[in-house]
Amino acid sequence: MAKSVENRALKKGAWSPEEDKKLIAYIKRYGIWNWAEMAKPAGLQRSGKSCRLRWVNYLRPGIKHGNFTKEEEETIIDLHEKLGNRSFHVQVVSSSGQIMVELNRWSVIASKLPGRTDNEIKNHWHAHLSKRLKYDLNSLPDMSDAEFDQYSSFKTDPPPTNVPNALISESSAATSTNSLPSSSSNPKQ
DNA sequence: AAGTCATACAACCGCCGGAAT
DNA sequence: TATTCCGGCGGTTGTATGACT
Numbered sequence: 197m198a199k200s201v202e203n204r205a206l207k208k209g210a211w212s213p214e215e216d217k218k219l220i221a222y223i224k225r226y227g228i229w230n231w232a233e234m235a236k237p238a239g240l241q242r243s244g245k246s247c248r249l250r251w252v253n254y255l256r257p258g259i260k261h262g263n264f265t266k267e268e269e270e271t272i273i274d275l276h277e278k279l280g281n282r283s284f285h286v287q288v289v290s291s292s293g294q295i296m297v298e299l300n301r302w303s304v305i306a307s308k309l310p311g312r313t314d315n316e317i318k319n320h321w322h323a324h325l326s327k328r329l330k331y332d333l334n335s336l337p338d339m340s341d342a343e344f345d346q347y348s349s350f351k352t353d354p355p356p357t358n359v360p361n362a363l364i365s366e367s368s369a370a371t372s373t374n375s376l377p378s379s380s381s382n383p384k385q
Numbered sequence: 386a387a388g389t390c391a392t393a394c395a396a397c398c399g400c401c402g403g404a405a406t
Numbered sequence: 407t408a409t410t411c412c413g414g415c416g417g418t419t420g421t422a423t424g425a426c427t
Binding site for chain 1: 392393394395396397398
Binding site: 244 | 411414415416417418421422
């Protein structure tokens with residue numbers, strides 16, 4: 197009830213420089229203690245999720261913006277191929293003993309690319325790399341994005357039949373390897 | 386110059402798992 | 407043990423911008 201009234205008052209859409217400044221100033225002063233509660237005292241009419249996303253992906257110190265390098269793209273493609281559409285577990289030794297930690301695909305890839313966020317990597321994947329992979333990069337000569345786009349008139353056509361299945365359907369290939377217990381049981385995914 | 390289309394990127398939504406109670 | 411809340415993730419959408427006709 198009250199919550200829906202609050203939600204209606206929440207601002208959505210692009211962040212203004214003033215909002216950015218408010219969020220940065222608040223976090224510098226008080227740190228991150230509760231995203232849902234922080235927005236109000238920070239003077240922001242935003243949801244906690246929106247504040248968190250803005251901070252994690254754009255305002256946080258050390259975030260790298262701009263074009264992905266070839267090395268970064270190769271890392272993304274390589275890890276995406278290895279990880280597929282799934283999460284997995286790693287063993288971590290902490291002061292309290294050995295524990296299992298679950299990591300997800302994009303955050304794992306992001307951890308290998310300092311300054312890059314999972315959201316940025318995910319967007320880059322969907323915008324550039326997935327379509328490039330669909331066409332089997334290995335069979336093409338080295339080419340720029342512009343050259344690739346020129347080449348890729350397949351966009352609305354079905355993929356050629358000689359492309360391996362693993363490259364045609366990322367999701368189906370990933371599903372077949374999804375044998376580990378996973379938290380990513382979201383039916384949407 | 387104006388309209389249309391394609392692309393890139395920022396942000397949102399829905400869902401899930403873990404922690405707290 | 408059950409419930410609630412919060413943080414985090416993946417997928418998707420909305421919008422600004424540039425290219426093209």
